[in-house]
Structure formats: C-alpha cells, structure tokens
Amino acid sequence: MRWQLALTIPEGSTPLFARIAEAVVEEIRRGRLRSGDRLPGTRRIASQLGVHRNTVVAAWRELTAQGWLVAKPGGATTVATLPPQPIPTERPIRRAGFEVEVPRAPATSPPWPPGTLVFAGGRPDLRLVPTREIARAFSMALRHTRNQLLDYGDPQGHPRMRAALATMLAAERGLVVRPDDLVITRGAQQALYLIAAALLRPGDRIAVEALGYPPAWAALRAFGAELVPIDVDAGGIRIDQIEDAIGAGGLRAVYLTPHHQYPTMVTLPAPRRLALLQLAAQHRFAILEDDYDNEFHYRGLPILPLAARDEHGVVIYVGTLSKTLAPGLRLGYVAAPGEVVHAMVSARIAVDRQGDRVSEYALATLFEDGTLARHLRKLRRIYAARQQGFASALRRHLGDRLTFEVPAGGLALWARTDVDPEAWARRARAIGVGFEAGRRMHIHQATGPWLRLGFAPLGADELEPAVQRLAQAIDP
Numbered sequence: 215m216r217w218q219l220a221l222t223i224p225e226g227s228t229p230l231f232a233r234i235a236e237a238v239v240e241e242i243r244r245g246r247l248r249s250g251d252r253l254p255g256t257r258r259i260a261s262q263l264g265v266h267r268n269t270v271v272a273a274w275r276e277l278t279a280q281g282w283l284v285a286k287p288g289g290a291t292t293v294a295t296l297p298p299q300p301i302p303t304e305r306p307i308r309r310a311g312f313e314v315e316v317p318r319a320p321a322t323s324p325p326w327p328p329g330t331l332v333f334a335g336g337r338p339d340l341r342l343v344p345t346r347e348i349a350r351a352f353s354m355a356l357r358h359t360r361n362q363l364l365d366y367g368d369p370q371g372h373p374r375m376r377a378a379l380a381t382m383l384a385a386e387r388g389l390v391v392r393p394d395d396l397v398i399t400r401g402a403q404q405a406l407y408l409i410a411a412a413l414l415r416p417g418d419r420i421a422v423e424a425l426g427y428p429p430a431w432a433a434l435r436a437f438g439a440e441l442v443p444i445d446v447d448a449g450g451i452r453i454d455q456i457e458d459a460i461g462a463g464g465l466r467a468v469y470l471t472p473h474h475q476y477p478t479m480v481t482l483p484a485p486r487r488l489a490l491l492q493l494a495a496q497h498r499f500a501i502l503e504d505d506y507d508n509e510f511h512y513r514g515l516p517i518l519p520l521a522a523r524d525e526h527g528v529v530i531y532v533g534t535l536s537k538t539l540a541p542g543l544r545l546g547y548v549a550a551p552g553e554v555v556h557a558m559v560s561a562r563i564a565v566d567r568q569g570d571r572v573s574e575y576a577l578a579t580l581f582e583d584g585t586l587a588r589h590l591r592k593l594r595r596i597y598a599a600r601q602q603g604f605a606s607a608l609r610r611h612l613g614d615r616l617t618f619e620v621p622a623g624g625l626a627l628w629a630r631t632d633v634d635p636e637a638w639a640r641r642a643r644a645i646g647v648g649f650e651a652g653r654r655m656h657i658h659q660a661t662g663p664w665l666r667l668g669f670a671p672l673g674a675d676e677l678e679p680a681v682q683r684l685a686q687a688i689d690p
C-alpha cells in the first residue's frame with residue numbers, strides 16, 4: 215500500500231496490540247481492506263499511530279496466527295484470501311440516505327463489439343490526429359513557461375489561445391471578434407452548458423430543431439428551459455414555425471446548427487439566415503449557433519456563420535476543435551456579446567474555475583505556426599475523398615434501397631431507407647457494422663425511415679467492406 219493506512223484504535227482495557235489487531239479485523243470485515251491488499255510496513259504504521267514498533271509487530275503476529283494476514287517472503291504483509299463467511303454480506307453503503315432524483319438516462323447504445331466497423335456520426339479518424347506535433351507543443355509549453363501554466367489563470371481562457379482563435383475566426387469565418395469576446399471551454403458541450411447557465415431561467419422557452427443534437431438539449435434542460443421543437447425540412451429549420459413559437463409565448467433563444475444541420479446535414483440558405491437574424495433583433499432573443507464542423511465544407515462557396523452577419527448582438531457562436539484535432543482534448547470556444555461573456559465566466563468560476571491552461575497554450579502555438587491550418591487542409595482532402603468514395607459505394611451496393619443527397623460538407627450522410635432502420639441496425643450490429651437510426655436524434659424519439667452514417671472514422675479500405683455488410687444486413 216502506497217498510502218498511509220488510517221486506523222482508529224478502539225478504547226478499552228485490553229492490551230494495545232490486541233486493540234490494533236481488532237481495528238484491522240474490523241476494516242477487513244467492513245470490506246475496506248480486501249484480500250491481497252498489501253499493508254504498510256510496521257515501522258510506518260507504528261510512527262503513524264504513535265506506538266512502539268513492537269506493538270504493531272505483536273498485532274500483526276496475532277492477526278497472522280488467526281489467519282487474517284499473511285506474511286509474504288520479503289517482509290510484506292497482505293490481507294489473507296478469506297472465505298466469504300467472516301465478511302458480512304453488506305457492502306459499504308451505496309444507497310443515498312436521502313432523496314435523490316435520478317435523471318432519466320440518456321439513450322446510449324451498448325458498446326460496439328470489437329472489430330465492428332462503426333459509422334460513428336461526428337467522430338474524426340483518430341488515426342489522423344497529429345500526435346507528434348501535439349506532444350511537442352505540450353512539452354515546449356511546459357518548458358518555456360517555467361511552470362506558470364500550472365497555476366490558476368484566466369477563467370475566460372488563456373489569452374494566447376483567445377488571440378489565436380480571434381485571428382482564425384476573422385480570416386476563415388468572417389467574424390469580427392477580439393480575444394476579449396471569446397471564452398475557451400472544454401468542448402462545445404461545456405460551451406452550451408455555460409451559455410445556458412448564463413442565459414436561462416426556469417421556464418424560458420427555447421426553440422430547437424426537432425431533429426437535432428440531444429446533448430445540447432440536455433444542457434438547456436439542465437437550467438429549466440422549455441424546449442419548443444421546430445421542424446427541419448430540406449432547407450433546414452423552418453422559420454415560419456419559429457414565428458409561430460414567438461407568437462405563442464415568446465422565445466428566449468433559438469438553438470440551431472445552420473452550417474451542416476445536425477443530423478440532416480442541410481445548409482441553412484441565405485434567406486432563412488437573414489429572416490432569423492431579423493426576428494432575433496426584433497424580438498430580442500438569442501441565437502445559439504452551434505458551428506460544430508465548420509471546417510469541413512468541400513464544395514461551393516464558403517458559407518459564413520450567422521455570427522458574421524450579426525449587427526445587433528444577437529448571436530452566441532460556438533465552435534470546437536473536436537473534429538479538427540480530437541474530441542478527447544476537450545477544446546471548444548464561444549464568441550458572444552460582452553454581457554454573455556461575463557455571465558459565462560462567472561458560471562465557469564463556480565463550476566470549473568478555469569480551463570486546461572496547458573492545452574490552451576500548447577494548441578495556440580499550433581495555430582500560430584501554421585501546423586493546424588496544414589493539418590486541416592490535409593483532413594479536408596481526405597474526408598472529401600472519403601465522402602465521395604462512401605457515396606458511390608452506397609449507390610453501388612444499396613442504390614435502390616437508400617436515398618440521400620451528398621451534402622456540401624460534414625463528416626456524415628443522412629439517408630432515407632425503405633426498411634425499419636432500427637431493425638436494420640440490430641442486424642448490422644450482429645455482422646460487425648454499426649450505425650444509428652435517426653430516432654435517437656428526434657426530440658420525441660419519433661421513428662422515421664432515417665439513419666445517419668458518419669463516414670469520417672473509416673479509411674478507404676474499410677468503407678467498402680462496411681458498406682457490403684450494410685447491404686448484407688438490410689433484409690432479415
């Protein structure tokens with residue numbers, strides 16, 4: 215045992231060594247000390263308890279004689295392998311002794327069996343992560359800052375990362391933002407949670423895409439928002455229904471994914487964008503723009519975010535490095551009007567104090583030296599090719615069974631099928647290919663003939679067999 219073993223020695227008239235032995239037996243009975251646990255040396259225990267070492271040695275001898283402890287060659291003492299009888303069946307207390315409202319578990323699939331080729335929506339190919347460059351950047355960051363990054367720091371995010379992001383957002387996405395307008399978060403998910411904390415009061419109405427991103431809804435609901443589902447059609451979120459929702463009780467915000475609508479991948483056209491911005495300015499509600507995969511647009515002119523056209527301070531813009539670098543790095547960001555930034559920062563201090571300064575600083579250096587831009591160009595090339603290869607494999611093997619449009623960007627396809635997608639997903643799973651039916655992405659879990667196929671994590675040599683297995687599983 216590397217740690218100290220805190221023991222409470224019972225009071226009593228029996229000799230001290232016996233009471234120490236009694237304390238150890240009690241801990242074995244409670245299940246705190248388990249078979250095979252190695253006890254600290256007698257010298258350490260003695261000094262910790264403030265007793266003579268011989269007293270502990272005597273206790274250990276007694277416990278060994280009774281079969282509770284085993285003296286191992288080399289001097290170590292471990293808890294014996296005990297039959298179940300001496301240990302009472304009740305385990306350490308696991309149930310709360312007070313009322314706890316357990317939230318409904320989010321719908322998650324069981325883990326995929328090993329070897330499954332998974333069309334994981336929204337996941338990048340982790341094999342492409344530039345780990346060498348990231349490792350070097352972390353190591354340099356720690357060396358060059360003389361451990362300063364390990365201190366408490368700015369809860370808004372490291373200034374160097376905010377500066378790097380402001381430069382990128384101005385150049386690539388047309389946003390006029392200063393580093394002070396940005397908050398660095400642990401992924402887009404925390405960004406949404408902090409925005410919700412900053413903005414919402416119980417009962418606030420928020421319009422969301424009826425087919426949309428459930429984790430975002432969870433963040434909004436956590437602060438008591440009432441979600442108002444708005445249908446999504448071939449042009450994205452329906453503005454007429456947003457107007458109806460305004461008429462029916464007002465809106466605090468609209469949460470949407472305008473660039474590549476999650477999960478349908480439709481790009482919100484310009485007239486709807488302008489209409490939404492006008493409505494927000496007129497009715498003073500916020501637009502939460504989740505631009506989770508902006509980087510991956512392969513065809514047509516770049517489409518600037520709503521935030522780039524915001525003249526009235528209505529857009530709160532969310533981005534992430536989860537697709538460009540890796541989801542496990544947990545790096546996201548928000549560009550927002552000043553009051554929202556302040557409210558988010560105060561929420562952040564309460565929950566998390568600050569982000570991961572080491573990674574913020576280290577990854578900022580990859581923005582500055584061009585590594586990230588280079589990496590992104592490479593990813594775009596690879597994913598654009600995978601998207602094309604995937605679409606043509608689907609047409610070849612499932613041409614008459616699936617209908618889909620190849621979206622202008624993104625890491626997934628949204629397709630309509632002529633079979634029950636959930637039953638298909640179950641059959642597919644059994645032969646080593648995974649995908650998700652669209653039901654999970656509907657706010658009321660409504661069933662529909664839809665599925666979402668994330669192609670990004672599968673290499674060219676995996677896409678073909680994966681599609682073959684899909685085709686094999688389509689009919690019972």
Ligand SMILES: Cc1ncc(COP(=O)(O)O)c(C=O)c1O
Nearest residue numbers: 336401402403427476506534536
């Ligand atoms: C629509 C949407 N928003 C946000 C995210 C959040 O990503 P993260 O929290 O990893 O930044 C994702 C990830 O898949 C997404 O699909």
